[in-house]
Structure formats: C-alpha cells, structure tokens
C-alpha cells in the first residue's frame with residue numbers, strides 16, 4: 001500500500017487537507033499517511049523550516065500531499081522558498097501540472113463559455129526560471145540599493161518539460177500544445193524556449209502547435225479559455241496564468257496541482273494552487289475542492305485511476321448541487337465528497 005506524507009502547512013492548509021484525507025480514506029481505506037508538522041508554527045517554535053532529516057524522510061514516501069505554506073507572521077520567502085520551493089527543487093519536480101476545467105454548476109468567463117467547453121492543462125516548468133534564486137542585492141537599505149533576480153533557463157530543463165507537454169498532448173483528444181513566453185522581449189530565454197519547442201514539435205507531427213506571448217495569453221485565458229488544450233510555459237508565467245485559469249473556471253478554491261517528478265526518482269507533491277488564505281483561515285469556510293482534486297491527481301499518479309475517477313466524479317456532483325451565493329462549510333463539503341465518492 002502506498003505511503004503518503006502529509007504536510008498540511010499554514011492557514012487554511014490543515015482545514016482543506018483534512019477533507020482531502022477524508023476522501024482518500026474513503027476511496028482507499030488503509031492507506032498509510034504520515035503527518036509532518038512543518039510551517040509557521042514550527043518555525044516560530046524551533047526556528048526550523050525544513051530540517052535535512054525531515055527532507056530525507058519525505059524522500060522515502062510515494063507521494064506528498066501538501067496544504068499551503070506561508071503566514072503573515074513570517075517574513076516573506078522564509079517558508080515559501082525555504083519549505084515549498086525547497087521541496088519542489090530537492091525532489092526535482094520539474095513538471096508543475098495545473099489542470100483547469102469548467103465544471104457544470106460553475107460560472108464561465110464573461111458568461112460566454114459553457115461548462116464542458118474548457119478543459120486545459122498548464123504544464124508549468126517547476127525548477128528553473130526566475131524561481132531558481134539567481135541574483136542578489138547590493139547596498140541594501142541605501143539610496144544606491146541594487147537588486148537583481150535572474151531567470152535561469154537550461155536546455156536540459158526546458159527540453160524535459162516541453163517533452164512532457166507534448167507527451168501529454170499526444171494522449172489527449174485535441175492534441176494541441178501552446179507555448180507561452182515573451183520571445184519579443186526576453187530574447188535570450190525566449191529563443192531557447194522557442195527553438196526547443198520547435199525541435200520537440202518536429203518529433204510530434206500529430207500534435208498541433210501554437211505560440212502566444214504571455215500578455216496575449218493572459219487576455220485569451222480570460223476571454224476564450226476554451227481555445228487551450230496543453231499550455232507549456234516557464235515557472236513565473238505559469239504561476240500567474242494558473243491563477244487566471246482558476247479564476248475563470250470556478251475560482252481558486254477549485255484549482256488543483258501536482259508538482260511532478262516524472263522520472264519517479266523522488267516523490268511527487270500534490271497541492272492546491274491557492275495559498276494559506278490568511279484572510280479566511282480558522283473559520284471553516286475554505287473550499288476544500290482544490291485539495292480534494294489534488295488528492296485525485298495523487299491517487300492517479302500512484303496508479304489508483306479508479307479511486308481518482310471516483311473522487312473527480314464526487315467533485316462534479318458536489319459542484320452541480322451548489323447554489324451560488326450560499327456559504328459553504330469546509331468539513332461538510334469534505335463529508336459530502338467522501339460520501340459521494342463511495343456511493
């Protein structure tokens with residue numbers, strides 16, 4: 001039986017992860033889950049963010065379920081970089097997979113798109129780009145202060161994520177990949193991405209390709225999200241575009257993701273696209289669907305496609321039954337999803 005590590009984290013993380021675990025336990029009874037207490041509370045108590053010993057233990061699991069990381073009482077970046085990105089980088093989770101679909105019962109963008117018409121997946125590069133940590137600061141706090149953040153793009157890193165996007169597109173009905181970048185301005189990295197994309201595309205004559213600048217893609221994601229199938233892009237563009245994709249497909253409370261190490265050398269990590277939502281934390285009103293759909297991605301990755309499909313179908317039932325404007329209760333949604341999933 002699979003061994004899952006659970007990092008509930010901060011804010012609404014524990015609230016939504018508890019529901020994801022309920023649902024996993026319902027569809028896959030007896031799965032071994034070990035909780036790891038990481039995040040703001042541990043940082044304040046011990047000064048630790050991610051001890052090496054914990055990193056080693058996490059590496060021994062088949063997958064990680066993560067809630068959210070980040071807290072207003074901790075300086076920006078300490079947990080986001082020191083915990084979340086450290087995990088993504090240490091476990092070489094170079095495919096950050098972020099599917100979006102417009103579910104029945106949820107509102108489409110500008111009222112123009114019908115449920116069922118949007119089914120896209122963003123393949124966001126997960127280990128490079130502006131997230132790599134290259135850069136520095138000089139003369140901090142003085143009028144002469146200088147700060148740089150450099151985007152790191154390697155042929156190896158770009159090629160492997162582009163290959164993943166094409167392989168995924170080849171397994172989908174529409175078989176289309178859109179490269180999103182900003183080749184008209186970021187000419188160094190843009191050229192590397194474009195040439196790599198063209199080279200991989202030549203090996204996949206069955207896949208339709210398209211290129212868009214990121215500003216246009218941001219607009220079309222809002223106005224015509226149905227035009228996308230697989231979108232491949234760099235780390236920061238992917239971060240921003242997937243919040244937009246979430247917003248036009250029912251909201252951030254529904255958006256799931258997987259930080260995948262496709263080689264299987266390290267565990268993959270499954271986490272909502274949203275963060276710790278300090279503004280609603282502790283009130284029991286966060287939507288757990290993003291965490292539950294992330295659990296479905298986890299189950300699928302571990303080879304439990306039937307269990308994953310049952311969870312996804314349960315979410316469909318839940319969303320179809322919702323009345324817009326009626327507040328939801330996190331734990332009740334979890335109970336309903338668990339019940340639907342085994343009905």
Ligand code: NAD
Nearest residue numbers: 068069070071080252253273274275276277279280286287
């Ligand atoms: P956020 O996603 O936490 O919140 C943005 C808005 O969306 C808030 O109004 C929040 O209430 C709402 N929201 C988020 N999830 C929701 C849910 N499940 N149900 C209902 N409403 C929900 O983004 P933020 O406010 O920019 O960031 C808060 C903290 O989370 C920061 O520390 C940030 O670094 C961190 N963060 C972590 C992750 C992660 O762990 N993967 C992702 C994004 C942000």
Ligand code: IPM
Nearest residue numbers: 070080081084085239273275
């Ligand atoms: C996300 C988050 C993270 C990211 C942050 C918290 C490091 O915004 O998972 O989308 O930028 O990847």
Ligand code: MN
Nearest residue numbers: 239240243273
């Ligand atoms: Mn984000």
